[in-house]
Each structure stands twice: as C-alpha cells, then as structure tokens.
Amino acid sequence: MNVIWARSVAILVSLTVVATGLYVFAGPVSGLLFLCIALFLLLGYYLFQINRLWKVLDAPAYGEIPSALGLWGEVYYRLHRLVKRWRTQVLQVEQQHTRFIQAIQASPYGVLMLDDADQIEWCNDVAEQHFGLNAKRDVRQRITHLIRRPEFVHYLTRERYDEPLIMRDMGEHKRSSTSVQILPYGENRKLVLTQDITKVENTEAMRRDFVANVSHELKTPLTVLTGFLETVRDLPVSEEDRKRYIDMMLVQSMRMQHIVEDLLALAKLESDVQPPTLDPVDVGGLAAHLVHDAEALSQGRHDIHAEIDTAVVLRGSEGELLSALGNLVSNAVRYTPDGGRIAIRMTYTDGHSVFSVSDTGLGIAPEHIPRLTERFYRVDRSRSRDTGGTGLGLAIVKHVLSRHHADLRVTSEVGRGSTFRIVFPVDRSGYEPESAQPMPQLGDAPRHAA
Missing domain, CATH: 3.30.450.20 (PAS domain)
Structure with missing residues (x-):
C-alpha cells in the first residue's frame, strides 16, 4: 500500500474512531452528526485542493507548485518532483536542439x-x-x-x-x-x-590548363628536335649545317631542361609544409648574385643600376629568395629592349624590407596583371619563348613569397615599363646600420635556382 492510500485509510479510521466514541458516550445523534460534519469538511477540503491542482495542471508554463498539509502535501510534493524531472529533460532536449542547430549553422x-x-x-x-x-x-x-x-x-x-x-x-x-x-x-x-564548388571547379580548370600547357610547352621543342634529328639522319647535310642543327637542338633541349627544373622547383615549394627559417640572409651577397646574373643575361645591352642598402636585414631561406628575386631580375632583362634601363633596389621602409626591380621595357596592360603568377601565363607568348622564358618564373615567385608571407605588388604602364616590388613582413625585416658593408664583387656566379 502506497503512502496516499495509507494516509487516506488512516484519516477515515481516525474519524470513525472519534464518531464511535461520541456514539457510545454522547449518544447516536452526536456521533452521526460529528461524522457527517467531518466528512463534509473533508470533502470541501478535497474539492478546494482539487481546484488548486486543476489550476496547476492547466497553467501554460512552468510555475511554483503549491504546498499543503497532510495527504495533499504528499501529492504536491510528488507532482513537484515529477514536473522538475520533466523540466530538466525538456531543457536537455532544448540544449541538444540548440547545439544541433548551431552545428548546422557552422557547417x-x-x-x-x-x-x-x-x-x-x-x-x-x-x-x-x-x-x-x-x-x-x-x-x-x-x-x-x-x-x-x-x-x-x-x-x-x-x-x-x-x-x-x-x-x-x-x-x-x-x-x-x-x-x-x-x-x-x-x-x-x-x-x-x-x-x-566554385573553387573546386576553378582548381580542376587550372589542372586541365596546366596539363595542356605543359604538353604544349614540351611538344614544341620535341617537335623541333625530332625534325632536326630526322633531317640529320636521312638527308646529306654539310658540316656547317650539321653544326647549326646541333646548336638549335641543344637550345631546345636546354629549354625543356629548364621547364623540367622549374616544375620540380614548384613541386618542391608546394610540398614543403615547413615554413622557412628566420635566419638572416646575406643581403649584399644576394644582391651581388642578382646583379651578376642580370649583367650576364644582358651581355651589355642594358643599363643595369643597383641601389642596395646592405644595412637592411632580411630573414628567410636564402636559396628560395635568390630564386624568386632572380626570376624578377631576369624577366626585367628579357622584356626590356636593348638600350633600356633596369634598376634593382633593396630598401627599408616603415618597418618592412622592400626589394624592387624597375625596367623601361614593354610594360603590361592592367588586365594581365592579376594573372601574371599563373603557371605558363604569358602576356606575349612568342616573345617569351624567344627570350628563353619557361612561363613558370612568376609562379615560383608567388610560392616563395607565400612561404615568406611577403606581398608582390606590380605597377606597370604599356610602353613605359614595369616595377615589381616585394614587401616583406615585419618579422622577416630589420635594419642594422652598424652591420652595413659594401656590396661584394663576384666572379662567375652560378645561375640562380629555377
């Protein structure tokens, strides 16, 4: 028997005992009158509590559970405990629902x-x-x-x-x-x-273009090599023509070699997840290599001027930076007509080390500038091949600068020349006047990587 039944039986037994006592000692009228009045009051109390319980159950929102004495106190206590448990479960479901919605919103x-x-x-x-x-x-x-x-x-x-x-x-x-x-x-x-999937489709399109461009770039020199080899093999040619054909084949084979080297350099840069070190770079030696390469490529056809502040501090991978800066310098030489001027500068401005290459070359139309660092993208394909370019130099520059968190800024005007400026971040820049030294003079410097 549960508590409610036990208390109900106890109340009825108590009333019966009292009524029986009055029946025995005060007469039957008194006993029956007491019993009727007691049951009537008990019924009224029950009706009052039932009305309170109805209001609680009919309430639109969770509220306080009333308190009472005796049997109804037990009922309200158990109802309060049940409502509290249900409310806890509802709050948990609401929290799970909120977290679920937040997760979908974050997707x-x-x-x-x-x-x-x-x-x-x-x-x-x-x-x-x-x-x-x-x-x-x-x-x-x-x-x-x-x-x-x-x-x-x-x-x-x-x-x-x-x-x-x-x-x-x-x-x-x-x-x-x-x-x-x-x-x-x-x-x-x-x-x-x-x-x-815009980026996915763009990447797929770039992949298709890359495969097509590589095939095209390699097909041209291979066609030339095959034609000359067949000519030398099948036709009688003079020693002078044979030497000329071999020289032309050597040029085409070297072009293919440079393309492969640049592709390998790009692959290495893309696969290297470790950032470059913060070791100081020999700015003077780096600049000397760049000037020497520019003069060797120019063969005296251009006025090459260098303004290098050797007090500038540059931190990073010297090999990667030599490759990137060397590509900018060699492009300036290749795309500047004979007699043009090329200026190579290294300065320190507003907390940033800044490298720039300016030329008085052909210039670049504004619509081409955003795509310059794409692989095999050329403003003038025929001139690029004539000057020995692989179409991968600025792509290498882009990846090297990305690894060094540097910015490439290009300003150009058709017919008046271009300026390629690299701004290095503060953590890879510095200025130490006490360490400034004259730029060293190099002998035969090796060709820069890529």
Whole structure:
C-alpha cells in the first residue's frame, strides 16, 4: 500500500474512531452528526485542493507548485518532483536542439528541410546565401515558387537524386557553381544539401590548363628536335649545317631542361609544409648574385643600376629568395629592349624590407596583371619563348613569397615599363646600420635556382 492510500485509510479510521466514541458516550445523534460534519469538511477540503491542482495542471508554463498539509502535501510534493524531472529533460532536449542547430549553422554546407508538400520548414544561413532565401520570410513557402530555375524544378520533380545537380550563377554570388543534392527522409520529407564548388571547379580548370600547357610547352621543342634529328639522319647535310642543327637542338633541349627544373622547383615549394627559417640572409651577397646574373643575361645591352642598402636585414631561406628575386631580375632583362634601363633596389621602409626591380621595357596592360603568377601565363607568348622564358618564373615567385608571407605588388604602364616590388613582413625585416658593408664583387656566379 502506497503512502496516499495509507494516509487516506488512516484519516477515515481516525474519524470513525472519534464518531464511535461520541456514539457510545454522547449518544447516536452526536456521533452521526460529528461524522457527517467531518466528512463534509473533508470533502470541501478535497474539492478546494482539487481546484488548486486543476489550476496547476492547466497553467501554460512552468510555475511554483503549491504546498499543503497532510495527504495533499504528499501529492504536491510528488507532482513537484515529477514536473522538475520533466523540466530538466525538456531543457536537455532544448540544449541538444540548440547545439544541433548551431552545428548546422557552422557547417560550410547549405541545409534546407522540406515537408511532404515541398514547403520550406527550415534552412541555415548558407542555404539562404546559395538560394537567395530568407528563412523567416520564406518559411512554409513552396520551394518551386521561390527557386524557379527549370533544372532545379526538373531535378526535384523527377525524384532521381542519385547524382547532385550543378547550378551556376545563383544566389548572392554570381559566377559561382553550387552542387545541390536532395535526400528523402521521414514521411515524404526531403533534405536539400548545397555546397559551393566554385573553387573546386576553378582548381580542376587550372589542372586541365596546366596539363595542356605543359604538353604544349614540351611538344614544341620535341617537335623541333625530332625534325632536326630526322633531317640529320636521312638527308646529306654539310658540316656547317650539321653544326647549326646541333646548336638549335641543344637550345631546345636546354629549354625543356629548364621547364623540367622549374616544375620540380614548384613541386618542391608546394610540398614543403615547413615554413622557412628566420635566419638572416646575406643581403649584399644576394644582391651581388642578382646583379651578376642580370649583367650576364644582358651581355651589355642594358643599363643595369643597383641601389642596395646592405644595412637592411632580411630573414628567410636564402636559396628560395635568390630564386624568386632572380626570376624578377631576369624577366626585367628579357622584356626590356636593348638600350633600356633596369634598376634593382633593396630598401627599408616603415618597418618592412622592400626589394624592387624597375625596367623601361614593354610594360603590361592592367588586365594581365592579376594573372601574371599563373603557371605558363604569358602576356606575349612568342616573345617569351624567344627570350628563353619557361612561363613558370612568376609562379615560383608567388610560392616563395607565400612561404615568406611577403606581398608582390606590380605597377606597370604599356610602353613605359614595369616595377615589381616585394614587401616583406615585419618579422622577416630589420635594419642594422652598424652591420652595413659594401656590396661584394663576384666572379662567375652560378645561375640562380629555377
């Protein structure tokens, strides 16, 4: 027997005992009158407590549980404990729901939930951006009334969702590509997942262009080599022509070798996840190598001027920096007509070490500047090949500077020349006047890497 039944029986037994005592000692009228009055008061008390309990159960929100004496005190206590346990469970479910929503909102994927009538039940911020929706305004709206693209309507209605749908130029961002896939769940409900694949498609396009460009760059010298070899093998040629053919084949083979070397240098830079050290670089020696390479490449056809402040401190990988800066200098020589002027500078400005190469060459049109560091991208393909360029120099520059957290800034005017300026970060820059020394003179310096 539980507590409530025990207390109820105890109350009734107590009233019966008292009524029996009055019946024996005061007469039957007194006993029955007491029993009737007691039961009437007990019934009124029960009705009062039942009314209180009804108000508590009918309350729209959680509130305080009333207190009472005796049997109803036990009822209210147990009800309070039950409500508290339920409230704790509800709060836990609400917290889990909130965390779930926060996790979906933090996801880079768009999530949109449709009911059995293809009406929007909920969507996260990413889905709003992809489809140009507003979650509060568009809830309970049929999705095909808001997204009227024929390909999406056809994809939704044909109910074949094995492969995602690729939609382009949609939402807030134009020139974008979005992958849309529908996953049925529950009772005729649908989960719409979206993903911005613009970068993936751009990367794939760059990969295709890279393969095509490598094939083209290697095919040209291979064709020349094959033609000359067949000529030397099958036709009688003079010793002078033979020597000329061999020299031309040597030029083409060296060009292929340089392309392979630059590709290997790029692969090494991309695969090296360790940042360059912060060891000081010999700025004077570095500048001397650059000037020597520029003079060797120019063969006296240009006026090469160097303004190197050897008090500038530069920290990083000397080999990588020699490769990057050397590519900028060699480009300036290659694309500057005979008699032009090339200025190589190393300065310290506003806490940053700054290297720059200026020339009076052909210049670059503004529309080409953003793409200069792409692999095999050339403003003038024929001139680049004539000057011995591989089309990979500025791509190497980009990767080296990225590893050193440096910025490449290009200013140019067609017909008047260009300036390539590298600004190194503060942690890789410095200035020590007491350590300044004259720039050393080099003999035959080796060709810079890449």
